[in-house]
Amino acid sequence: MSQHLIVFTRYPVPGTTKTRLIPALGAEAAADLQRQMTEHTLRQVACWQTRPASPSPYRTVDVRFSGGDRSQMEAWLGASWQYTPQGEGDLGDRLQRAFAAAFAAGADQVVAMGIDCPQLTAQQLAQAMQALVDHDLVLGPATDGGYYLLGLRRPCPEVFQEIAWSTAKVLQQTLAIAQGQNLRVATLAPLSDIDYPEDLPTWYAARDRLESAKTKTLSVIIPALNEAATLPSVLQEVQSGDVVEVIVVDGGSQDDTLAIARQQGAITLQSAPGRARQMNQGARLATGDLLLFLHADTHLPTQFDAEIRRMLSDPTIAAGAFTLAIDAPGAALRWVERGVSWRSRRGLPYGDQGLFLRAETFRQVGGFPDLPLLEDVALVRRLRSLGRIAIAPQSVLTSGRRWQRLGVVRTTVLNQVIVLGYLAGISPDRLARWYRGRGRPKSN
Known part of the structure; x- marks a missing residue:
């Protein structure tokens, strides 16, 4: 597996870079900000290059620059990077090349990104x-309507064409093109560019942040x-907590499930149907130390995040x-x-009670078994060999629709028989x- 990262930047000549910040900072300070942000970005790139992965990919980086020459770039950032001039044309032309x-x-x-x-x-x-x-296109939405990152797993020049660059339409136009090309799209969490x-x-917050x-x-x-129908309020409650990502x-x-998730700032992935398959795919992408698997019709209690951290600080608790x-x-x-x-x-x-556990524990047991149902029961049974399964006193509020649709007695009996x-x-x-044959409401 070969992974290639493209970083777009500009050599920091005063008066030619970060020009929209010059009225507030002055030409020299704006150029110095360009320098600092490029160096900050490449530190993250260097961390990514050495980040362990299985299987181990072959990773390369190309710094695509403008406003200087290769010798100036090497004198500034060192000789360990590959440097390539961006060339002529608008951003779409340069990205496409x-x-x-x-x-x-x-x-x-x-994957291509700026600084x-x-x-x-x-x-x-x-x-x-x-x-x-498992997606053809990945986008990192910027809060100004553009994107801070774009990635492809096969050539698709169409995503760079007929785009109104440097406008709030860039992301939506790119998504529309992707839909027209039948691309499976993943979106990362929205982040802010530094333009104004x-x-x-x-x-300043990113620069001064202490890990x-x-x-x-x-x-x-x-x-x-x-x-x-249920996702907007569920996401709002989740995002009220201290979470690294949703x-x-x-x-x-x-319906509009994907559009709503993107609009509310969630990372979005597309999967074949199947709850176990979907949750495993999300877990593969997750970066958190702790994982919470939440059904889309289940509402969390206040301070759910603090309770999860409190409970999982006990090493005897597996989940x-x-x-x-x-x-x-x-x-x-x-x-x-x-x-x-x-x-x-x-x-x-x-x-439907909101299962939570450490990410390392989830990987240790191999994730959810790929079953058509009862994937939660199978996972919990595996986890019991590693420690206690604890129950928080706070309640989640889950939709009553399945009990209302089939009736309380019928739903309960079906669940217990399964x-x-x-x-x-039984297989x-x-x-x-x-279950599918009997889990339907009776017709009148």
């Missing part, structure tokens, strides 16, 4: 490359299929989940909640066929 050269040289995955986004880290560069394993004086606080070893980072992974993995929605509350009235559903509580406290919570059949050794594929 750079990608064509990389693919012609044998690269399997090619204007100081929040971009080595982890996110690795995310972009990982996304290209009002953007400078973002640079904290005390706080474990948390990634939230949401498998979704036609969840446009990853929505879509299984082929026919955890929240107490379940069902978002529907009725005495029968309150009995269901009591039954779920009894089962959960005996070490068998289900996925679980007992699985524990008795999950056979159980899934049986």
Whole structure:
């Protein structure tokens, strides 16, 4: 596997670079900012180059420059990088040439980026490359309507053509072209470019940020299929917590699920349908120390992030989940909640309770088994050999739609028969066929 990273930058000559910042900083300081941001970016690139991966890829970097010559670039940034002049034309022309050269040289995955986004880290560069394993195009949306990163796994010059560069239309035009080309698209978390004086606080915060070893980072992974109605409020609650990223993995929605996830700043991936498959794909891309798998119709309690960190700080706990509350009235559903509580406290919570665990533990057990159903039960049973399965006292609130659709008694009996059949050794594929045949509301 060959991964190629293209970095676009400019030699810092005062008066020719960061010109939109000159009124606020002056020509010399604006050029110095260009210098600092390029060096900051290349430090992250160097970290990405040495970041371990399995299987180990062959990684190359090409610094595409303007405003100087190769000897000046080497004198500034050192001789360890490959330097290539950007050449003539608009940004689309220059990007198209750079990608064509990389693919012609044998690269399997090619990502291009600028130096204007100081929040971009080595982890996110690795995310972009990982996304290209099963997506044709990866985009890092910029908050100004453009993108800070674009990656391809095969040549597609169309994504650089007929684009209104340096406008707020760039991202949407690129997504529209990708749709027309039938490309499978992944989007990373939105980040801010440093283009105008009002953007400078973002640079100062990134420059002065100290890495904290005390706080474990948390990634939230949401498998979704036609969840446009519930997803906006679920994402809003998730993003109120201290999370490093929210990853929505879509299984082929026919509604606005993907558009909503992108609009609200989630990382988006596209997958074949299947909850286990979707969650595993999200976990492969996640950078957090801790993982929370959340159904798209399940609402989290306040301070969920603090509770997850608190519980997983106990080394005897292998994984955890929240107490379940069902978002529907009725005495029968309150009995269901009591039954779920009894089962959960005996070490068998289900996925609709929000399963959370350490990322290293998830990898150790091999992730979710690729089953058509009961992937959560299978994972939890594996995890019990590694430690306790703890239940948080706070409740998640999950949709009552499946109980309302089939009836409380029928839904409960179906669920128990499926679980007992699985524990008795009946094939999950056979159980899934049986469940699909009986898990439909009766017609009048």
